Amino acid sequence: MQALTKFVKSVQWDNPVEVRQALQILPKWTAIDVDDALELLGPSTDNPIVRAYAVDRLRKSDDEALKFEKAAAEDSAAQDSSLARFLISRAANNLMLGNYLHWYLMVECDDRSPTQGQEHRKLFAKVEYDFMIELTKTPDGPERRKTLLRQGELITVLSKISKELRFARIDRPHKIERLKKFLADPSNELIKIEPPLPLPLDPSVSITGCFPDAANVFKSTLNPLLITFKLTDGTKYPLIFKTGDDLRQDQLVIQIITLMDRLLRKENLDLKLTPYRILATSTSAGAVQFVPSMSLAAAVAKYKGSLLAYLRDNNPDRQAPLGVRKEAMDTYVKSCAGYCVITYLLGVGDRHLDNLLLAPDGHFFHADFGYILGRDPKPFAPLMKLCREMIEGMGGTGSSQYAQFKQHCFTAYTTLRKSANLILNLFALMQDANVPDIRIEPDKAVLKVRERFCLELSEEDAIRHFEALIQDSVGAIMPVVIDRLHGFVQHFRA
Known part of the structure; x- marks a missing residue:
C-alpha cells in the first residue's frame, strides 16, 4: 500500500x-x-x-x-x-x-x-x-446555524466575565463572590438557557443553565473559572473557562491521546485513559472539561507521602491485595502505563507532581501540555515521567501490580508502533499549523516523534528499549530534586 x-x-x-x-x-x-x-x-x-x-x-x-x-x-x-x-x-x-x-x-x-x-x-x-x-x-441546517451563533454568544459572555475577574484588583474570595453573582443574574442568560444549547466543548450534551453556587476561581495566574452547567437530564457538567492562554497545543495533544486510545481499544487494550475535552474558542481563550481529581502533590501531602494510602482511603477492601478494591487498582495500574507510553511518544515536558492527577476511582492522568516534542524547561528531564510516588501507589517495584504495569507498557508501546504511520502523518500535516512547539522547528516535528517509535528495532528490541526507559526513570535522581524545588516554590506562592 x-x-x-x-x-x-x-x-x-x-x-x-x-x-x-x-x-x-x-x-x-x-x-x-x-x-x-x-x-x-x-x-x-x-x-x-x-x-x-x-x-x-x-x-x-x-x-x-x-x-x-x-x-x-x-x-x-x-x-x-x-x-x-x-x-x-x-x-x-x-x-x-x-x-x-x-x-x-x-x-x-x-x-x-x-x-x-x-x-x-x-x-x-x-x-x-x-x-x-x-x-x-x-x-x-438553519436551526444548526442558529445554534452555532448562540454558542458564540455564550462564549462572548464567558470571555467577558473571565477577563473582568482576571484584571480585577480584588482578592480571590471577592472574585468568587462576583462570579457567583454574575452567573445568578438572569440578565446574563446563564442561570436559565432556553432552548437547551449543545455545549461547544461537547456537543453530544445540551445545557439548560448553570449552578452559580458551585462556581469557583482558581488560584493560578490567569484565574481560570470553574463553571458547572446543568444538562437536559439534570446532571452536572463542570468545565474550566480561561482567557489569556492559547489552548491549541493542549487541544492537539488531547486529540492525539484520544486517537491513541482508540487505536489501543481497537486491539482490545483498554488502558482506562481519561482524555478530557479541550476546545480553544479564540487564540487566547478556551474551555476545558473538569475531571474531579487531586494532584499527586496534594495527595502525597494529605496522605503523608503515600498514593497507596489515597487509593486505599477512596477504595477500601480488606480482602484485596494492598487493601485497595481490585477495579480501582486495575484502573490505576493501566492508566499509569497508558500515560507513560503516550507522554513518552509525544515528548511531553515540564512534568511535576502538580500536573499529574489522580481521580478517586484510580484514574491517573496528565494535564497541561505546554511543552511537547522533547522540549522541557527543567534541566536533565527524563524521557519519561515515572516517579517514586507513582510506583509506591502500585505497591513498590517488587509487587505483582508493578510487573503488570510494565507488561501493559510493553503491549501499548508495541501496539502503537504498528500505527506509527498514521500518527506521523498527522504530525506532518500539522507542520504549518500555529502550534508553538511544532512552529519552533516544523521540519523536525515528525522526526522527533519517529525517533521515539524506534521503528528500526524489532519488537523484542523495542520492548528491551522501553524496559531500559522505565529503569532510567525509576533510578533518576534529578527529577526528585526538581519536584522538591517545585513543591517549595508552590508552597511559597500559596
Missing part, C-alpha cells in the same frame, strides 16, 4: 512527461489506506490531481475516523479546494464534526500572530462562509 506514496515522492513534478505518466498510473493503483491518503495531503504534495485522489480516499472513510483527520488537516483545508469541499460536505451532515470545524475555523480567523498572514485569515473565513452556506441546504 505504501508503495504509492513512495512512487508519488519519486516523481519529478516539474517534468511534464513524468507528470503525465504518473497521473495515468494513479487511478489504476490499489485503494490506499487512510493514513497513506493523509501523507498525500501533506505539505510535500502540491499536485491538485494527486491531492484530489487522496481526498477521494478520505471520502470513503467513516466520520469516526474523520474526527482526527479533519483536525489535523484544518491548516491545509483552506488552501486546497477539494479538501475544503470535502470537509464542508461532511461537517454539514454531522453535528459533532460541524461543531468542531466551525470552532477550529473561528480560532484561525481570530489568529493575528505574525505567522498567520491576512491572506490565510481570508482563506479560513471563506471556508467558514462556504460551510454556513452548505449548512443551510441541509434539513436542520
